[in-house]
Amino acid sequence: METQNLKDIFSEGLFEDEVRFMEPMKNHTSLKIGGPADIFAMPQDLSSLKNMHINLKRNKIPFSPIGGGTNILVRDGGIEGAVISLRSFRRTGVLSKDNEYMYLFAEAGTLLQRIVNFSKENGYSGIEGLAGIPGTVGGAIFGNAGAFGYEMKDVLVSVEVMDIEGRIKMFKAEEINFGHRSSSISRNELILAAEIKLKKDEKEEVSAKVDDFLRKKREKQPLWEPSAGCVFKNPAGLSxxxxxxxxxxxxxxxxxxxxxxxxxxxxxxxxxxxxxxxxxxxxxxxxxxxxxxxxxxxxxxxxxxxxxxxx
Ligand SMILES: Cc1cc2nc3c(=O)[nH]c(=O)nc-3n(C[C@H](O)[C@H](O)[C@H](O)COP(=O)(O)OP(=O)(O)OC[C@H]3O[C@@H](n4cnc5c(N)ncnc54)[C@H](O)[C@@H]3O)c2cc1C
CATH class of the missing domain: 3.90.78.10 (UDP-N-acetylenolpyruvoylglucosamine reductase, C-terminal domain)
Structure with missing residues (x-):
């Protein structure tokens, strides 16, 4: 579809600062590679996201979500249709806690490291091995991010998703099929938020583990250069x-x-x-x-x- 047509569809005054056209994706990926997305949408809240979704569906414009852009390679021709960034969806909070567990709420655009830092500062375990993994909670759930034997799926209680029809659904973690760096969440579904469960632990121990994993990561990975992390999956039992x-x-x-x-x-x-x-x-x-x-x-x-x- 021509850019002008897309501008007509999205220029009803509804989405002024929330939509860009022919936006270079190299500005939104850790690799600094990628041609232009026809539409780059950054809804500020759920009602704006719903309106965008209705508009995109009505006009049969394909769309796909992006988090921190730290695990994607965008081809040189860019992306057809709309890329939806949930970077403004960053609310977090404590839902409840008992003697053993703390239950957190995190919107999809929250940086994963914010949760890791929370666990370190407050003495809660389960997520230490994810220290230093860039990107968002949404991206970490979609790809079941992991390292040092820790995986995102292990701390998930439930995930809130907007499906392709625009319906909001809640999935328990057990209802999602997680594999090695993969999940059964489809590419057209938008993860909106998640409930995360962390276990009470000794603050010093959690803190030492996080620091140790970070040190190992810094020693073994070129974290200061533009990359998208591991290019290939580890084949079973191999590196x-x-x-x-x-x-x-x-x-x-x-x-x-x-x-x-x-x-x-x-x-x-x-x-x-x-x-x-x-x-x-x-x-x-x-x-x-x-x-x-x-x-x-x-x-x-x-x-x-x-x-x-x-x-
Ligand atoms: C230096 C470096 C080190 C890394 N180390 C590790 C590591 O140790 N372990 C590891 O597992 N990964 C690692 N990665 C890869 C990457 O950081 C993780 O996979 C991360 O979880 C991706 O999150 P993101 O928000 O950047 O996702 P993106 O790259 O933005 O997206 C990845 C996929 O998730 C989908 N997605 C993103 N957000 C949503 C959403 N809200 N709803 C639905 N789908 C969504 C996208 O459509 C895309 O298909 C590393 C990357 C770098 C650059």
């Missing part, structure tokens, strides 16, 4: 990073995309990288690992968008 390293791929480069020499499963944007070079490097690394070890690597990052603006 993707180790396989890539042993296949001789550390330091390999196509255009401005480089396999990190610190952690081989991190690909770095060394300057003006584009998505097509990133994907070519992924294919080449996967080919070498397959040739050397017979193991097929599967992407962990979510690759979205179109190859060029007209397609």
């Amino acid at each position: 993707a990073g180790k396989l890539i390293d042993e296949a001789g791929c550390k330091g390999m480069r196509i255009g401005d995309v480089e396999v990190s020499s610190i952690h081989a499963n991190f690909f770095i944007n060394k300057g003006k990288a584009n998505a097509s070079d990133f994907i070519r490097l992924m294919e080449e690394v996967a080919r070498r690992v397959k040739e050397r070890f017979g193991v097929v690597l599967e992407p962990e990052i979510k690759i979205v968008g179109r190859d060029n603006v007209n397609g």
Whole structure:
């Protein structure tokens, strides 16, 4: 659909500061890669989100959610339709607590590290291993973020979702199928908020664990360079990073995309990288690992968008 048509649909004075057109996605991803989204929507509250949803559905405009943009690779042609950012949905609060557990409410746009810091400062455990993982609560639930044996699913009680029809539904954590860095939540569903359960623990112990995990992460991962975290999932019982390293791929480069020499499963944007070079490097690394070890690597990052603006 032409930009002008999209502007007509969204220029009813309803969404003034909440919608941008042809917005470069490289401004919204940790990789600093990605062509323009036809529409980039940042609803300020639920009623605005509902109105946008009605508008998008009525006009058959596809849409997809984004959190912190720390686990996605957007193709160079950008994204057709609307990208919905819930960055304004950041309310958190304590729902209840007893001698053993604290139950928290967090909207989807809340930074995951805010919950980790809360657990550290107040002596509640369950989420320590997620220390240092960038992005939002919504993104962490969608991809079941995890590290050091901890996973997002383990602290979830329930998730509030807006489905493709715009209906708001509540799912208990047990009703969602979580796998390794995946969930059964579909790409057209918007996670709005979650209830999180943390266990009372010794403050010093929780704090020491968080600091220790953070130190390990800083030692092993190039956190200061633009990346999207691990590019490939770990195959069962194996480390993707180790396989890539042993296949001789550390330091390999196509255009401005480089396999990190610190952690081989991190690909770095060394300057003006584009998505097509990133994907070519992924294919080449996967080919070498397959040739050397017979193991097929599967992407962990979510690759979205179109190859060029007209397609
Ligand atoms: C330096 C670095 C280190 C990292 N370390 C780890 C690690 O140790 N472990 C780990 O698991 N990951 C790690 N990651 C990857 C990433 O940070 C996590 O996957 C994170 O949970 C993604 O959250 P996000 O908000 O940025 O999601 P995004 O990248 O914005 O989105 C990821 C996916 O989630 C969907 N999504 C986002 N928000 C919503 C929502 N509200 N409703 C529905 N769907 C939604 C998007 O549509 C997309 O498909 C790392 C990344 C970086 C850059």
